[in-house]
Amino acid sequence: xxxIAEPVDSYLTxxxxxxxxxxxxxxxxxxxxxxxxxxxxxxxxxxxxTLIRLNxxxxxxxxxxxDLYNRMFTMHGIVMVWFFLIPSIPATLGNFLVPLMIGAxxxxxxxxxxxxxxxxxxxxxxxxxxxxxxxxxxxxTFYTPYSTLFSNSHVMAAALAVFVNxxxxxxxxxxxxxxxxxxxxxxxxxxxLPLFIWSIYATSIVMLLAxxxxxxxxxxxxxxxxxxxxxFDPALGGDPLLFQHMFWFYSHPxxxxxxxxxxxxxxxLISCFARRPVFxxxxxxxAVMAIAIIxxxxxxxxxxxxxxxxxxxxxxxxMSFIVAVPSAIKVFNWTATLHRGSISFDAPMLYALxxxxxxxxxxxxxxxxxxxxxxxHVTGTYFVIAHFHYIMVGGTVSAFFGGxxxxxxxxxxxxYPEMWARAAAILTFLGFNVTFFxxxxxxxxxxxxxxxxxxxxxxxxxxxxxxxxxILAIAYVMPLVYLGWSLLWGKQAGAxxxxxxxxxxxxxxxxxxxxxxRTPVVTEAPYRYNPEDGSYVTQDGVANG
Amino acid sequence: MVELRPExxxxxxxxxxxxxxxxxxxxxxxxxxxxxxxxxxxxxxxISYPDQFLLAGQDTKLLLGSINTALxxxxxxxxxxxxxxxxRDDIARAAAALFITALLGFAFxxxxxxxxxxxxxxxxxxxxxxxxKPSQHPPAELFWLFYFIATGIHxxxxxxxxxxxxxxxxxTRHRRYSAAYxxxxxxxxxxxxxxxxxxxxxxxxxxxxxxxx
Numbered sequence: 001x002x003x004i005a006e007p008v009d010s011y012l013t014x015x016x017x018x019x020x021x022x023x024x025x026x027x028x029x030x031x032x033x034x035x036x037x038x039x040x041x042x043x044x045x046x047x048x049x050t051l052i053r054l055n056x057x058x059x060x061x062x063x064x065x066x067d068l069y070n071r072m073f074t075m076h077g078i079v080m081v082w083f084f085l086i087p088s089i090p091a092t093l094g095n096f097l098v099p100l101m102i103g104a105x106x107x108x109x110x111x112x113x114x115x116x117x118x119x120x121x122x123x124x125x126x127x128x129x130x131x132x133x134x135x136x137x138x139x140x141t142f143y144t145p146y147s148t149l150f151s152n153s154h155v156m157a158a159a160l161a162v163f164v165n166x167x168x169x170x171x172x173x174x175x176x177x178x179x180x181x182x183x184x185x186x187x188x189x190x191x192x193l194p195l196f197i198w199s200i201y202a203t204s205i206v207m208l209l210a211x212x213x214x215x216x217x218x219x220x221x222x223x224x225x226x227x228x229x230x231x232f233d234p235a236l237g238g239d240p241l242l243f244q245h246m247f248w249f250y251s252h253p254x255x256x257x258x259x260x261x262x263x264x265x266x267x268x269l270i271s272c273f274a275r276r277p278v279f280x281x282x283x284x285x286x287a288v289m290a291i292a293i294i295x296x297x298x299x300x301x302x303x304x305x306x307x308x309x310x311x312x313x314x315x316x317x318x319m320s321f322i323v324a325v326p327s328a329i330k331v332f333n334w335t336a337t338l339h340r341g342s343i344s345f346d347a348p349m350l351y352a353l354x355x356x357x358x359x360x361x362x363x364x365x366x367x368x369x370x371x372x373x374x375x376x377h378v379t380g381t382y383f384v385i386a387h388f389h390y391i392m393v394g395g396t397v398s399a400f401f402g403g404x405x406x407x408x409x410x411x412x413x414x415x416y417p418e419m420w421a422r423a424a425a426i427l428t429f430l431g432f433n434v435t436f437f438x439x440x441x442x443x444x445x446x447x448x449x450x451x452x453x454x455x456x457x458x459x460x461x462x463x464x465x466x467x468x469x470x471i472l473a474i475a476y477v478m479p480l481v482y483l484g485w486s487l488l489w490g491k492q493a494g495a496x497x498x499x500x501x502x503x504x505x506x507x508x509x510x511x512x513x514x515x516x517x518r519t520p521v522v523t524e525a526p527y528r529y530n531p532e533d534g535s536y537v538t539q540d541g542v543a544n545g
Numbered sequence: 546m547v548e549l550r551p552e553x554x555x556x557x558x559x560x561x562x563x564x565x566x567x568x569x570x571x572x573x574x575x576x577x578x579x580x581x582x583x584x585x586x587x588x589x590x591x592i593s594y595p596d597q598f599l600l601a602g603q604d605t606k607l608l609l610g611s612i613n614t615a616l617x618x619x620x621x622x623x624x625x626x627x628x629x630x631x632x633r634d635d636i637a638r639a640a641a642a643l644f645i646t647a648l649l650g651f652a653f654x655x656x657x658x659x660x661x662x663x664x665x666x667x668x669x670x671x672x673x674x675x676x677x678k679p680s681q682h683p684p685a686e687l688f689w690l691f692y693f694i695a696t697g698i699h700x701x702x703x704x705x706x707x708x709x710x711x712x713x714x715x716x717t718r719h720r721r722y723s724a725a726y727x728x729x730x731x732x733x734x735x736x737x738x739x740x741x742x743x744x745x746x747x748x749x750x751x752x753x754x755x756x757x758x
Contacts, residue, residue, distance in 0.1 A: 099554075106554040108564050174571050182564045183554060208571060212579035220583075223694070229672050231586065231691060237597075237684035242589055246582055514553070 010413065010510040025110035026513055031096035032411070033117050034087060037124060039480075041083035044131075048076035050473065053435075053466040061453035069452035070137035071153065077140025078158060079131075082165045083124060085392055086254065089261035090207075091120070091172055093403045094200045096411060098176055100504035100511065101194050103185025103520040103540075108178040116171035119164060126161035130154040139450060141247060144232040144240045148224040159222035166215045169257075173207035176200055185503070187522035191285065192539065194502050194526045195278060198285045199264025202292035206253045206260070209296070214250035217243065244306055248299035256295040258392055259359070260288055262399030263330055266352045269402050270334050272500045273349035274341025275534055277527040280333045287326035287333075294323040304375045313372055320370035327363050331356060342531040346498075347421030351402025354429040358394025362387055365440065380450075383443025386436045394432050401428065401479060408483060409493030413510040416486040420478065427475035434468025499545070501528055501538045549726050562728040569732045573739045576702075580743050583698070587691045587750060594684035601681065601688035602754025604669050609660040610752040613653050614744065620649035621741045624710070624734050627717070631727040636720055639730075643714035646737070650707040657700060664689075695747050702740045709733055 011028045014020075021029060051072050055063040064072060095113065099106050107113050130136060136158045138147040147155050180193075180201050193201075221243070224230025232238045271278045278284055300308055300316030308316075334356050343349070365387040368374050378384065402425075408416055438461040443449075447458050454462070496505040501524070507516050520540045528537040535545035555561040591598045627642035661670075668676040669689050677685060713733055716722060722730055 104554060108554065109568060110552075110554070112568075170572075170575055174568060174575070177571055178564055178568045181567060182560065208575050209578055212575045212577075213582040216579050216582040220694070227672055229686075229690070231590070231687055231694070235683065236687050236690075237590075237594060237682075238687060239589070239593070242586055246586065249582075 009512055010508065011513045012413075012510050014513045023114070025106070025114055027095050027099050027107050027110065027113060028411075028511065028513075030110075030113050030117055031092050031094075034091040034095060034120070037117070037121060038084050038087050038092060041079050041124065041127075042088075042476075044128075045076050045079035045084055046473065046476065048072045048079065049469065052076060053469040055452060056454070056462045057466045059454050059456045059459050059462075061451075064452060066452045067137065070139075070450070071135030073450060074136045074139050074158075075131055078136070078162065079127060080392075081140055081254065082162055083127060085258045085396055086165075086169060086207075087120065087172070088258075088396065088400050089265060089403065090176070090200060090203055090257075091116070091168075093196075093265065093400075093407060094176060094203075094261060095172070097196065097407065097504055098179055098200060099183070100410075100507070100515055101197055101502055102180065102183065102188050103503045103516065103522065104179065104183040105515050105519075107175045108183055109175050112171050113175055116168045116175070119171065120168035123161050123163075123165035123168060126157060126164060130157035130161060133157065141251070142218065142221050142243075143247075144221065144224070144243045145234055147221055148230055148232060149228070151225070155225040156222045159218040159225070162218045163215055163222065166211045166218075169207050169211050173204035173211075176204040177208065180204075185520050185522055188503075188539075189522075191282060192522055192525055193285075194264075195267035195281070195284050195288070196261075196264035199260045199267070199288045202288040203257055203260040206257050206292050206295065210250045210253040210257070213246060214254075217246040217250065241303070241307060244303050245299070248302045249296075252299040252302060253292075253295045255388070255391065256291055258396045260291060262355060262359075262396040263288060265399040265403035265406075266334060266355050268500075268502070269348045269352035269406055270337050270356075271527045271529060272406075272498055273346060273352070274338050274343050275529040275531045275536070276337050276341040277525075277529060278333065279336035279339075280329075281525070281527070283329055284333055287329045290326040291323060294319065294326070298323055298370075301370050301375070304372060305379050317370050317372050321367065324363065324367055324370075331360055331363070340531060342534060345422070347416075347418060347425045348402045348406035350422055350425035351398050351405065351428070354425070354432075355395055355398040355402065358390050358398060358429075358432065362390030362394055365390065378443050380448055381443035382439040382447050382449055385449050386439035386443060389436045389439070394436070398428065398432075401425070404479070404483075406498070407504075408486070409497045410504055410509045410511070412487055412490070413493055413508075414486045414490030415493050415497060416490060417482050420482040424475050424478040424482075427471060427478070431468050431471030431473075431475050435465050435472050436468070438462070438465045438468075499534070499536055501526060501536050503539050506538055506540055506542075558726070562731075565728050565732050566735065569735045573735065576739060576743075580695075580698075580746070583691070583695055584746060584750060587695070590684065590687050590691070591750075594682075594687070597682055597684040598688050599755035600678070601669075601685040602751065603756065604664075604667055604678075605692070605752050605754070606660050606663055607752050607756065609656055609663070610748055613656050613660075614748050616649050616653045616656065617741045617744050620646045620653070621738050623649065624737045628727065628730050628734055631717065631722050631730055632724050634724040636717060636723070639722075640714050640718040643710055643717055647707050647710045647714060650703055650710065653703060654700060654707075657696065692751055695751075699740070699743055699747060702743070706733075706737050706740050710737065 011026055055061050055069055133154050135153060136155055137153045138151050224232060232240055232243045267278055298316060298320045300312055301320045304313050369387055405421055442458055442461045447454055493509045495508050503520050506520060522539050523541040524537050524539050526539055537543045551558045551561040623642045623646045627639045630639035630642060664670055668674050671686050671690050675686055713730060
């Protein structure tokens with residue numbers, strides 16, 4: 001490693017007043033603000049999950065009872081989807097890394113970026129309000145006519161919280177798209193962009209085109225719930241299926257909002273720790289764009305049993321199979337990247353590897369669900385729950401933690417304790433599988449989702465799942481402790497502790513407020529690692545080792 | 546006169562200007578999807594209940610809607626004119642054109658408000674006093690729900706635009722903009738024209754119903 005010196009004036013130390021944080025226009029500080037917010041909501045959503053798993057230890061479900069149980073899984077869903085998963089990687093790592101990776105000084109619209117954080121927190125306060133006021137019992141999907149005409153819970157507050165949250169999503173996504181188009185450093189052509197940037201770009205496109213539809217949908221729900229009359233009201237000839245179409249037109253692409261950034265993180269990590277260029281770079285870039293685009297035409301697979309026509313069902317089934325193709329390309333290319341690599345199993349790599357495995361299981365069971373007859377059998381069961389948790393938690397959260405560890409030295413200038421981190425990564429993988437694999441079995445055996453009680457023969461699998469959840473909880477709290485510890489006592493990281501090629505490693509850790517002393521000039525493709533001797537060439541053309 | 550320097554993340558002012566415009570275009574793309582979802586839903590129902598929508602549509606105020614269309618189209622002309630004047634450093638005319646733009650926007654809202662009152666008199670306001678007329682069935686009320694939601698959301702967009710135009714009118718009068726720098730005006734012009742275009746779609750969807758032949 002090169003000589004290590006604490007940068008005199010990093011973005012962290014440039015100013016230290018509270019106002020300098022709350023009014024900052026620096027994308028790196030805003031990333032940390034977002035990190036604080038989404039972490040808080042991760043634990044709010046986790047709290048609800050904990051109660052759900054505790055309740056399901058006992059078949060009679062007496063801990064929460066039916067009404068409170070409904071409110072808990074709704075809170076879990078709303079908080080985790082909109083207040084953790086959607087902003088998780090883009091608003092934190094994306095915010096921090098997009099300008100650094102493309103060699104820019106900041107995002108295109110720094111004030112808009114800060115506004116995005118404030119809007120997020122306003123929507124977060126609205127979410128806290130609906131939770132404290134008594135919660136919502138509709139499920140995160142707000143299906144009509146129950147949500148609009150029958151539910152006495154705080155549907156309006158929750159729907160408006162989601163509505164406002166969407167503005168934050170759009171602001172951040174707009175900033176990313178414009179920044180990636182206009183502020184790339186000289187020589188940073190589209191096909192020299194790191195795959196993390198490609199995936200953030202694809203994600204942002206999905207956010208921009210899907211979120212407005214959700215905004216309109218939840219606005220109509222809020223109005224209808226508040227006024228008692230609305231366009232989904234069957235008494236007027238309104239169509240609840242129209243609501244489902246509009247909701248899933250957003251909410252299926254939302255899955256890609258969650259997973260695409262995770263794919264980007266995985267590409268960076270796997271290439272760096274296998275010391276090999278990403279296999280099929282262009283294919284990987286095209287694949288994320290393909291997923292983003294095709295992902296808009298598969299929403300109907302959430303409605304196979306809702307009463308859509310058989311023809312529509314077949315078409316949506318077909319499209320769902322098609323979208324699996326670019327996803328498979330990515331998985332094969334990651335494994336091909338590993339092939340003949342010089343692999344080291346540092347904590348970020350452990351997270352990345354578990355990402356591949358868990359995403360693969362989640363993706364393949366997605367194909368099961370896209371198959372019409374199988375879906376009829378397992379729709380609305382724990383099979384579905386297990387499937388999307390493999391994608392969202394096994395995939396996205398693993399990648400989020402992996403990325404957090406990988407870029408932690410860059411963000412804070414400190415190294416985290418490697419052994420603890422590896423232990424947490426392994427524990428996450430084990431805890432996750434113990435929690436969610438039994439749910440595949442439960443679902444296949446016929447246990448429906450969203451039930452507070454269940455027949456006693458399902459108890460073994462449920463207890464196993466709850467036990468796994470407690471392991472998972474420990475594995476999620478551990479990084480909070482040792483990463484916090486590293487802030488004070490961690491070793492100085494130096495500019496490039498992993499020997500990585502991206503531009504973000506070509507400035508000090510933590511970076512100065514202006515990111516680069518001189519605008520970098522890009523001359524190289526990303527990922528110029530050599531597994532034979534561990535040498536690498538950075539994107540601005542510096543050969544090392 | 547403000548100093549003409551780009552913000553630090555931009556190499557040049559020209560770069561900053563074109564980036565700001567791209568930002569507005571991207572935002573307008575999201576708006577297309579926002580209104581698109583609503584208009585899509587409207588047409589789904591219109592196809593499902595063609596007769597009821599035709600009957601309900603006959604109660605809309607075609608004259609008022611047409612006046613409003615003329616007002617908004619004119620306001621887009623004055624909006625563009627203000628940019629042309631700024632390009633020629635004719636600041637006084639530019640500011641005047643902006644004030645006229647805002648005024649036309651206000652006029653639209655006034656006519657719209659009057660139209661809502663007329664709608665109320667005709668018992669076509671859901672929730673408040675909606676009554677089914679002879680040979681009308683409940684889906685007729687769906688039409689009026691769409692009418693109020695769509696025109697209401699459009700009015701909110703227009704109101705935001707009016708405030709922004711007024712702010713920029715004052716900025717222009719205080720010579721914040723000149724032939725050398727008028728990027729915010731162009732960005733606002735994009736937004737204003739978009740709100741105008743949305744109205745054209747709403748007008749076409751709402752007013753001609755049941756009036757052919």
